[in-house]
Amino acid sequence: MRPVILGLTGSIGMGKSTVAAMFADAGVPVFDADAVVHRLQGPDGTLLSAIEARFPGTTGTSGVDRAALGAAVLGDDAAMRTLEAIVHPAVRAERAAFVHRHRNAPMLVFDIPLLFETGGDRDVDKVVVVSAAADVQRVRTLARPGMTVDKFEAILARQMPDAEKRARADWVIGTDVPLEQTRGAVDRVIACVHDIERR
Structure with missing residues:
Protein backbone atom coordinates (compact mmCIF):
# COMPACT_ATOMS: atom_id res chain seq x y z
CA MET A 1 0.00 0.00 0.00
CA ARG A 2 1.41 3.41 -0.93
CA PRO A 3 1.61 6.29 1.55
CA VAL A 4 -1.30 8.70 2.04
CA ILE A 5 -0.09 11.98 0.53
CA LEU A 6 -1.04 15.23 2.20
CA GLY A 7 -0.72 18.50 0.33
CA LEU A 8 0.28 21.25 2.76
CA THR A 9 -0.32 24.78 1.54
CA GLY A 10 -1.09 28.30 2.68
CA SER A 11 -0.59 31.85 1.49
CA ILE A 12 2.52 33.85 2.31
CA GLY A 13 2.97 34.64 6.00
CA MET A 14 0.42 32.07 7.20
CA GLY A 15 2.90 29.91 9.13
CA LYS A 16 3.16 26.99 6.73
CA SER A 17 6.84 26.39 7.48
CA THR A 18 6.06 26.14 11.20
CA VAL A 19 3.35 23.55 10.53
CA ALA A 20 5.60 21.61 8.12
CA ALA A 21 8.24 21.43 10.86
CA MET A 22 5.62 20.04 13.26
CA PHE A 23 4.79 17.25 10.81
CA ALA A 24 8.50 16.50 10.44
CA ASP A 25 8.97 16.51 14.22
CA ALA A 26 6.17 13.92 14.41
CA GLY A 27 8.14 11.67 12.05
CA VAL A 28 6.26 12.39 8.83
CA PRO A 29 8.56 12.78 5.80
CA VAL A 30 8.09 16.27 4.34
CA PHE A 31 8.89 17.28 0.76
CA ASP A 32 9.67 21.00 0.87
CA ALA A 33 9.17 22.35 -2.65
CA ASP A 34 10.68 25.76 -1.79
CA ALA A 35 13.82 24.16 -0.34
CA VAL A 36 14.21 22.06 -3.49
CA VAL A 37 13.85 25.17 -5.66
CA HIS A 38 16.48 26.97 -3.57
CA ARG A 39 18.88 24.05 -4.05
CA LEU A 40 18.22 23.78 -7.79
CA GLN A 41 18.77 27.55 -8.10
CA GLY A 42 21.69 27.71 -5.67
CA PRO A 43 25.44 27.54 -6.35
CA ASP A 44 26.04 24.98 -9.15
CA GLY A 45 22.26 24.36 -9.29
CA THR A 46 21.04 22.42 -12.28
CA LEU A 47 18.58 25.15 -13.33
CA LEU A 48 21.03 28.06 -13.45
CA SER A 49 21.97 27.82 -17.13
CA ALA A 50 18.34 27.62 -18.29
CA ILE A 51 17.32 30.56 -16.08
CA GLU A 52 20.28 32.68 -17.17
CA ALA A 53 19.56 31.94 -20.83
CA ARG A 54 15.99 33.18 -20.49
CA PHE A 55 16.57 35.91 -17.89
CA PRO A 56 20.10 37.27 -18.48
CA GLY A 57 21.85 38.80 -15.50
CA THR A 58 19.74 37.01 -12.87
CA THR A 59 22.32 34.38 -11.86
CA GLY A 60 25.91 34.33 -10.63
CA THR A 61 28.45 32.21 -8.76
CA SER A 62 26.19 32.12 -5.71
CA GLY A 63 23.20 30.96 -7.78
CA VAL A 64 20.06 32.87 -8.69
CA ASP A 65 19.90 36.50 -7.62
CA ARG A 66 16.40 36.22 -6.20
CA ALA A 67 15.83 39.98 -6.13
CA ALA A 68 16.83 40.33 -9.80
CA LEU A 69 14.77 37.31 -10.86
CA GLY A 70 11.79 38.52 -8.84
CA ALA A 71 12.02 41.91 -10.53
CA ALA A 72 12.11 40.17 -13.92
CA VAL A 73 8.99 38.07 -13.39
CA LEU A 74 6.72 39.66 -10.77
CA GLY A 75 3.78 41.30 -12.48
CA ASP A 76 4.66 39.74 -15.85
CA ASP A 77 2.46 36.70 -16.42
CA ALA A 78 4.30 35.53 -19.53
CA ALA A 79 7.70 35.74 -17.81
CA MET A 80 6.32 33.90 -14.78
CA ARG A 81 4.97 31.12 -17.00
CA THR A 82 8.37 30.84 -18.69
CA LEU A 83 10.11 30.53 -15.33
CA GLU A 84 7.57 27.97 -14.11
CA ALA A 85 8.15 25.90 -17.28
CA ILE A 86 11.82 25.70 -16.28
CA VAL A 87 11.31 25.05 -12.57
CA HIS A 88 8.21 22.85 -12.25
CA PRO A 89 9.40 19.79 -14.23
CA ALA A 90 12.61 19.69 -12.18
CA VAL A 91 10.65 19.92 -8.92
CA ARG A 92 8.29 17.14 -10.07
CA ALA A 93 11.28 14.87 -10.75
CA GLU A 94 12.70 15.58 -7.28
CA ARG A 95 9.30 14.87 -5.73
CA ALA A 96 9.01 11.52 -7.53
CA ALA A 97 12.41 10.53 -6.16
CA PHE A 98 11.29 11.59 -2.65
CA VAL A 99 8.15 9.44 -2.90
CA HIS A 100 10.22 6.47 -4.03
CA ARG A 101 12.65 6.88 -1.11
CA HIS A 102 9.76 6.98 1.39
CA ARG A 103 7.43 4.50 -0.34
CA ASN A 104 7.05 2.44 2.87
CA ALA A 105 6.01 5.39 5.07
CA PRO A 106 2.32 5.52 6.11
CA MET A 107 2.02 9.15 5.04
CA LEU A 108 3.97 11.90 3.31
CA VAL A 109 3.57 15.67 3.26
CA PHE A 110 4.11 17.74 0.12
CA ASP A 111 4.81 21.29 1.33
CA ILE A 112 3.80 23.32 -1.75
CA PRO A 113 3.00 27.05 -1.43
CA LEU A 114 1.09 27.25 -4.74
CA LEU A 115 -0.61 23.85 -4.46
CA PHE A 116 -4.00 24.94 -5.81
CA GLU A 117 -2.63 27.57 -8.18
CA LEU A 142 6.11 42.79 6.11
CA ALA A 143 8.59 41.90 8.88
CA ARG A 144 10.58 39.78 6.41
CA PRO A 145 13.87 41.24 5.16
CA GLY A 146 13.47 43.04 1.85
CA MET A 147 9.67 42.81 1.87
CA THR A 148 7.67 45.88 0.84
CA VAL A 149 3.95 46.57 0.71
CA ASP A 150 4.04 46.55 -3.11
CA LYS A 151 5.87 43.23 -3.21
CA PHE A 152 3.50 41.72 -0.64
CA GLU A 153 0.47 42.83 -2.65
CA ALA A 154 1.98 41.50 -5.90
CA ILE A 155 2.55 38.11 -4.25
CA LEU A 156 -0.99 38.05 -2.84
CA ALA A 157 -2.38 38.86 -6.29
CA ARG A 158 -0.80 35.64 -7.64
CA GLN A 159 -2.16 33.49 -4.81
CA MET A 160 -5.64 32.07 -4.44
CA PRO A 161 -7.52 33.96 -1.69
CA ASP A 162 -7.20 32.37 1.73
CA ALA A 163 -10.98 31.92 2.07
CA GLU A 164 -11.08 29.89 -1.15
CA LYS A 165 -8.16 27.74 -0.03
CA ARG A 166 -9.87 27.05 3.28
CA ALA A 167 -13.09 26.13 1.48
CA ARG A 168 -11.22 23.55 -0.62
CA ALA A 169 -9.24 22.06 2.28
CA ASP A 170 -9.81 18.75 4.03
CA TRP A 171 -8.29 20.29 7.16
CA VAL A 172 -7.49 23.89 8.15
CA ILE A 173 -4.75 24.50 10.71
CA GLY A 174 -4.65 27.93 12.35
CA THR A 175 -1.40 29.58 13.37
CA ASP A 176 -2.79 32.75 14.96
CA VAL A 177 -3.29 30.76 18.17
CA PRO A 178 -0.81 29.47 20.79
CA LEU A 179 1.74 27.06 19.30
CA GLU A 180 0.46 24.14 21.34
CA GLN A 181 -2.99 24.54 19.77
CA THR A 182 -1.41 24.44 16.32
CA ARG A 183 0.62 21.37 17.29
CA GLY A 184 -2.56 19.71 18.59
CA ALA A 185 -4.25 20.33 15.24
CA VAL A 186 -1.29 18.71 13.45
CA ASP A 187 -1.52 15.69 15.74
CA ARG A 188 -5.24 15.36 15.00
CA VAL A 189 -4.61 15.39 11.26
CA ILE A 190 -1.98 12.67 11.64
CA ALA A 191 -4.41 10.58 13.72
CA CYS A 192 -7.11 11.02 11.07
CA VAL A 193 -4.76 9.90 8.31
CA HIS A 194 -3.80 6.81 10.30
CA ASP A 195 -7.53 6.05 10.55
CA ILE A 196 -7.88 6.41 6.77
CA GLU A 197 -4.91 4.11 6.25
CA ARG A 198 -6.37 1.41 8.48
CA ARG A 199 -9.70 1.26 6.60
Whole structure:
Protein backbone atom coordinates (compact mmCIF):
# COMPACT_ATOMS: atom_id res chain seq x y z
CA MET A 1 0.00 0.00 0.00
CA ARG A 2 1.41 3.41 -0.93
CA PRO A 3 1.61 6.29 1.55
CA VAL A 4 -1.30 8.70 2.04
CA ILE A 5 -0.09 11.98 0.53
CA LEU A 6 -1.04 15.23 2.20
CA GLY A 7 -0.72 18.50 0.33
CA LEU A 8 0.28 21.25 2.76
CA THR A 9 -0.32 24.78 1.54
CA GLY A 10 -1.09 28.30 2.68
CA SER A 11 -0.59 31.85 1.49
CA ILE A 12 2.52 33.85 2.31
CA GLY A 13 2.97 34.64 6.00
CA MET A 14 0.42 32.07 7.20
CA GLY A 15 2.90 29.91 9.13
CA LYS A 16 3.16 26.99 6.73
CA SER A 17 6.84 26.39 7.48
CA THR A 18 6.06 26.14 11.20
CA VAL A 19 3.35 23.55 10.53
CA ALA A 20 5.60 21.61 8.12
CA ALA A 21 8.24 21.43 10.86
CA MET A 22 5.62 20.04 13.26
CA PHE A 23 4.79 17.25 10.81
CA ALA A 24 8.50 16.50 10.44
CA ASP A 25 8.97 16.51 14.22
CA ALA A 26 6.17 13.92 14.41
CA GLY A 27 8.14 11.67 12.05
CA VAL A 28 6.26 12.39 8.83
CA PRO A 29 8.56 12.78 5.80
CA VAL A 30 8.09 16.27 4.34
CA PHE A 31 8.89 17.28 0.76
CA ASP A 32 9.67 21.00 0.87
CA ALA A 33 9.17 22.35 -2.65
CA ASP A 34 10.68 25.76 -1.79
CA ALA A 35 13.82 24.16 -0.34
CA VAL A 36 14.21 22.06 -3.49
CA VAL A 37 13.85 25.17 -5.66
CA HIS A 38 16.48 26.97 -3.57
CA ARG A 39 18.88 24.05 -4.05
CA LEU A 40 18.22 23.78 -7.79
CA GLN A 41 18.77 27.55 -8.10
CA GLY A 42 21.69 27.71 -5.67
CA PRO A 43 25.44 27.54 -6.35
CA ASP A 44 26.04 24.98 -9.15
CA GLY A 45 22.26 24.36 -9.29
CA THR A 46 21.04 22.42 -12.28
CA LEU A 47 18.58 25.15 -13.33
CA LEU A 48 21.03 28.06 -13.45
CA SER A 49 21.97 27.82 -17.13
CA ALA A 50 18.34 27.62 -18.29
CA ILE A 51 17.32 30.56 -16.08
CA GLU A 52 20.28 32.68 -17.17
CA ALA A 53 19.56 31.94 -20.83
CA ARG A 54 15.99 33.18 -20.49
CA PHE A 55 16.57 35.91 -17.89
CA PRO A 56 20.10 37.27 -18.48
CA GLY A 57 21.85 38.80 -15.50
CA THR A 58 19.74 37.01 -12.87
CA THR A 59 22.32 34.38 -11.86
CA GLY A 60 25.91 34.33 -10.63
CA THR A 61 28.45 32.21 -8.76
CA SER A 62 26.19 32.12 -5.71
CA GLY A 63 23.20 30.96 -7.78
CA VAL A 64 20.06 32.87 -8.69
CA ASP A 65 19.90 36.50 -7.62
CA ARG A 66 16.40 36.22 -6.20
CA ALA A 67 15.83 39.98 -6.13
CA ALA A 68 16.83 40.33 -9.80
CA LEU A 69 14.77 37.31 -10.86
CA GLY A 70 11.79 38.52 -8.84
CA ALA A 71 12.02 41.91 -10.53
CA ALA A 72 12.11 40.17 -13.92
CA VAL A 73 8.99 38.07 -13.39
CA LEU A 74 6.72 39.66 -10.77
CA GLY A 75 3.78 41.30 -12.48
CA ASP A 76 4.66 39.74 -15.85
CA ASP A 77 2.46 36.70 -16.42
CA ALA A 78 4.30 35.53 -19.53
CA ALA A 79 7.70 35.74 -17.81
CA MET A 80 6.32 33.90 -14.78
CA ARG A 81 4.97 31.12 -17.00
CA THR A 82 8.37 30.84 -18.69
CA LEU A 83 10.11 30.53 -15.33
CA GLU A 84 7.57 27.97 -14.11
CA ALA A 85 8.15 25.90 -17.28
CA ILE A 86 11.82 25.70 -16.28
CA VAL A 87 11.31 25.05 -12.57
CA HIS A 88 8.21 22.85 -12.25
CA PRO A 89 9.40 19.79 -14.23
CA ALA A 90 12.61 19.69 -12.18
CA VAL A 91 10.65 19.92 -8.92
CA ARG A 92 8.29 17.14 -10.07
CA ALA A 93 11.28 14.87 -10.75
CA GLU A 94 12.70 15.58 -7.28
CA ARG A 95 9.30 14.87 -5.73
CA ALA A 96 9.01 11.52 -7.53
CA ALA A 97 12.41 10.53 -6.16
CA PHE A 98 11.29 11.59 -2.65
CA VAL A 99 8.15 9.44 -2.90
CA HIS A 100 10.22 6.47 -4.03
CA ARG A 101 12.65 6.88 -1.11
CA HIS A 102 9.76 6.98 1.39
CA ARG A 103 7.43 4.50 -0.34
CA ASN A 104 7.05 2.44 2.87
CA ALA A 105 6.01 5.39 5.07
CA PRO A 106 2.32 5.52 6.11
CA MET A 107 2.02 9.15 5.04
CA LEU A 108 3.97 11.90 3.31
CA VAL A 109 3.57 15.67 3.26
CA PHE A 110 4.11 17.74 0.12
CA ASP A 111 4.81 21.29 1.33
CA ILE A 112 3.80 23.32 -1.75
CA PRO A 113 3.00 27.05 -1.43
CA LEU A 114 1.09 27.25 -4.74
CA LEU A 115 -0.61 23.85 -4.46
CA PHE A 116 -4.00 24.94 -5.81
CA GLU A 117 -2.63 27.57 -8.18
CA THR A 118 -0.45 25.00 -10.01
CA GLY A 119 -3.01 22.18 -9.97
CA GLY A 120 -0.85 20.24 -7.52
CA ASP A 121 -3.90 19.29 -5.48
CA ARG A 122 -4.58 16.66 -8.16
CA ASP A 123 -1.42 14.83 -7.05
CA VAL A 124 -2.37 14.48 -3.37
CA ASP A 125 -4.96 12.52 -1.41
CA LYS A 126 -5.90 15.19 1.11
CA VAL A 127 -5.18 18.90 1.53
CA VAL A 128 -4.16 20.78 4.68
CA VAL A 129 -4.40 24.58 4.51
CA VAL A 130 -2.48 26.69 7.01
CA SER A 131 -4.26 29.93 7.81
CA ALA A 132 -4.18 32.99 10.05
CA ALA A 133 -6.08 36.25 10.30
CA ALA A 134 -5.28 38.73 7.51
CA ASP A 135 -3.79 41.30 9.89
CA VAL A 136 -1.47 38.65 11.39
CA GLN A 137 -0.44 37.55 7.90
CA ARG A 138 0.35 41.12 6.89
CA VAL A 139 2.45 41.89 9.98
CA ARG A 140 4.44 38.64 9.62
CA THR A 141 5.10 39.14 5.94
CA LEU A 142 6.11 42.79 6.11
CA ALA A 143 8.59 41.90 8.88
CA ARG A 144 10.58 39.78 6.41
CA PRO A 145 13.87 41.24 5.16
CA GLY A 146 13.47 43.04 1.85
CA MET A 147 9.67 42.81 1.87
CA THR A 148 7.67 45.88 0.84
CA VAL A 149 3.95 46.57 0.71
CA ASP A 150 4.04 46.55 -3.11
CA LYS A 151 5.87 43.23 -3.21
CA PHE A 152 3.50 41.72 -0.64
CA GLU A 153 0.47 42.83 -2.65
CA ALA A 154 1.98 41.50 -5.90
CA ILE A 155 2.55 38.11 -4.25
CA LEU A 156 -0.99 38.05 -2.84
CA ALA A 157 -2.38 38.86 -6.29
CA ARG A 158 -0.80 35.64 -7.64
CA GLN A 159 -2.16 33.49 -4.81
CA MET A 160 -5.64 32.07 -4.44
CA PRO A 161 -7.52 33.96 -1.69
CA ASP A 162 -7.20 32.37 1.73
CA ALA A 163 -10.98 31.92 2.07
CA GLU A 164 -11.08 29.89 -1.15
CA LYS A 165 -8.16 27.74 -0.03
CA ARG A 166 -9.87 27.05 3.28
CA ALA A 167 -13.09 26.13 1.48
CA ARG A 168 -11.22 23.55 -0.62
CA ALA A 169 -9.24 22.06 2.28
CA ASP A 170 -9.81 18.75 4.03
CA TRP A 171 -8.29 20.29 7.16
CA VAL A 172 -7.49 23.89 8.15
CA ILE A 173 -4.75 24.50 10.71
CA GLY A 174 -4.65 27.93 12.35
CA THR A 175 -1.40 29.58 13.37
CA ASP A 176 -2.79 32.75 14.96
CA VAL A 177 -3.29 30.76 18.17
CA PRO A 178 -0.81 29.47 20.79
CA LEU A 179 1.74 27.06 19.30
CA GLU A 180 0.46 24.14 21.34
CA GLN A 181 -2.99 24.54 19.77
CA THR A 182 -1.41 24.44 16.32
CA ARG A 183 0.62 21.37 17.29
CA GLY A 184 -2.56 19.71 18.59
CA ALA A 185 -4.25 20.33 15.24
CA VAL A 186 -1.29 18.71 13.45
CA ASP A 187 -1.52 15.69 15.74
CA ARG A 188 -5.24 15.36 15.00
CA VAL A 189 -4.61 15.39 11.26
CA ILE A 190 -1.98 12.67 11.64
CA ALA A 191 -4.41 10.58 13.72
CA CYS A 192 -7.11 11.02 11.07
CA VAL A 193 -4.76 9.90 8.31
CA HIS A 194 -3.80 6.81 10.30
CA ASP A 195 -7.53 6.05 10.55
CA ILE A 196 -7.88 6.41 6.77
CA GLU A 197 -4.91 4.11 6.25
CA ARG A 198 -6.37 1.41 8.48
CA ARG A 199 -9.70 1.26 6.60
